[in-house]
Amino acid sequence: MIELDRDAPLPLAEQLVEAMRYEIASGRYRPGSGLPSTRVMGDQLGISFHTVRKAYQRLAEEGIVDVRRGGGYVVLERQTLSRAERLERGAGVVEEALHKLVGLGLNDEEVEYVVQEGLQFFERPGVRRTLVFAAGYRELAESGAEQAGAALQERVIPSLLTDLADLDTLDGLVVALPDLRTARRARPTAEIVGAAVEYPLDVLERIARLGPGESLGLVSRHADAVAPLSDEIRSRTGFAGTLLGLPVDADRRQVETVVRQSAFVAYTPQARRRVRPLLQRMETPNAEMVPTLAPASLARIRDALAG
Numbered sequence: 257m258i259e260l261d262r263d264a265p266l267p268l269a270e271q272l273v274e275a276m277r278y279e280i281a282s283g284r285y286r287p288g289s290g291l292p293s294t295r296v297m298g299d300q301l302g303i304s305f306h307t308v309r310k311a312y313q314r315l316a317e318e319g320i321v322d323v324r325r326g327g328g329y330v331v332l333e334r335q336t337l338s339r340a341e342r343l344e345r346g347a348g349v350v351e352e353a354l355h356k357l358v359g360l361g362l363n364d365e366e367v368e369y370v371v372q373e374g375l376q377f378f379e380r381p382g383v384r385r386t387l388v389f390a391a392g393y394r395e396l397a398e399s400g401a402e403q404a405g406a407a408l409q410e411r412v413i414p415s416l417l418t419d420l421a422d423l424d425t426l427d428g429l430v431v432a433l434p435d436l437r438t439a440r441r442a443r444p445t446a447e448i449v450g451a452a453v454e455y456p457l458d459v460l461e462r463i464a465r466l467g468p469g470e471s472l473g474l475v476s477r478h479a480d481a482v483a484p485l486s487d488e489i490r491s492r493t494g495f496a497g498t499l500l501g502l503p504v505d506a507d508r509r510q511v512e513t514v515v516r517q518s519a520f521v522a523y524t525p526q527a528r529r530r531v532r533p534l535l536q537r538m539e540t541p542n543a544e545m546v547p548t549l550a551p552a553s554l555a556r557i558r559d560a561l562a563g
Contacts, residue, residue, distance in 0.1 A: 258409065260301055268303055272311035280320060280331055284411055285402060288477070288526040290546065291321060291329040292406040300409060324528075324544065333529060385427040387561060390415045390439060393481040395526050396432070399547045400451065404430050407554040408561060417442065428561040449560045451553035455492065459522060459543040464493040466519055473518030473540075474501035475511065477526030485545070489522070504530040515540050 258275045260268050279285055291297070294312065298305035312329045315321045321329045357367050389400035389412050397414035405412035415423065417435055420442035431439045433450040440448060466472060472495060476482055482501040489495060500514045504527040515521055515534055521542040523531050528544060535542045549557075 258301060260303065269307050269310040269314070272297075272301070272303075272308065273314045276311065276315055277320065284405060285331045286398060287331050287333045288528060289331050289399060289402040290324070290525065291331065292403075293328065296406070300406075330525060330528070385410065386423070386425045387412045387428045387430075388415045388420075388423065388426060389413070389430045390417050390420055390435070391432060392417055392435065392484050394478050395476060395481045395524050396453070396484075396547055399525065400430065400432070400453070400549060403549045403554065404451075404557050407549075407558050430557055430561070447560065449553075449557050451557065452550040454548045454550050455488070455545055456543070456548075459545060460489075460493050462520060462541075462543065463489060463495050463522065466495060466497060468497055470519035471498040471500055471517055473514045473521035474499060474545075475514065475521060475523040475527045475531045476501070476503050477505075477524055477530075479503040479505075481524060485524070489545075503527075512538075 258272070258279070260271045260275075262268065264271065266274075276285075276291075285291060291312065292300070294305040294308040297308045301308075312321065316323055316329065320332060322332050324330050354367065357370065362370065387404070387408065387410060389397055389404050391397040391400060391414075394414065394416065397416060401412040401414035412430070417431070417438050420426075420429070420439060423443075426443055426446045429439060429443060429446045429448045430451055431448065432453045436448065436450045439446075463472060472489070474482065474486060474489070476485060479502075482503065486499050486501050489499070500518060502510060502514060504511065504523075511531070512534065515531075515538050518540060521531075521535060521540050522545045523535075523542065525544060525546055
């Protein structure tokens with residue numbers, strides 16, 4: 257959980273920047289996933305959404321996140337530094353931390369004790385609860401886990417429904433409402449919360465307006481998302497035309513063919529980084545299909561699973 261110190265000399269926005277750098281680097285927010293809105297994060301931390309926005313903008317300037325349409329922020333693929341660069345920057349961070357510890361009056365023995373205590377925190381994975389968001393395909397599991405984790409301010413692990421029976425421990429489970437029965441069969445004794453998954457209304461409306469002779473393109477990050485997301489789109493929009501779906505890792509010529517032949521292309525957040533340059537080059541109308549947990553569902557998750 258992110259904690260800010262109002263008595264610290266470092267401004268709250270800068271504290272949040274440092275905390276978010278850690279959350280992203282540690283995998284809590286993965287590339288392609290969205291950060292909590294500025295208002296949601298502000299409410300969770302008890303600070304102004306203006307302060308959150310300032311921190312998010314700083315992360316965007318550093319190339320850690322990107323601003324998406326509508327004002328949200330999405331995590332970018334992290335540029336891997338060389339070992340020499342990592343060591344050099346790490347040494348600078350350690351030196352700064354040591355100066356602060358010495359400034360607090362700690363002697364050598366106390367500094368060593370504090371460092372060892374900090375290292376042991378990373379060696380005790382069992383101190384955290386095992387909370388899971390499970391879905392029929394990976395991208396929904398990842399997006400749901402990020403949003404549930406943001407609501408709980410606790411790590412939530414993404415999982416496929418087919419893998420639930422293999423989990424050793426499970427302290428709490430969140431699934432989309434249509435998957436409740438499947439989840440109960442797999443984990444009959446687990447505490448399970450059902451969540452309503454929504455998609456952007458403007459995107460669904462654009463798809464619903466496509467004519468009978470127009471094709472819809474659907475690009476996902478992984479192949480297992482194509483079929484269920486295609487069914488979801490048809491069910492929610494009534495679209496009965498040709499739907500061309502494939503993962504972004506398919507042959508590039510196939511992806512280009514889908515984009516070229518489609519009147520409109522919808523893509524998942526995880527496919528955004530790979531497909532956007534192609535869409536922009538071909539000037540094909542497009543939009544991101546972002547699965548969002550309904551506000552009432554997030555409130556239900558907090559009530560049922562908050563530690």
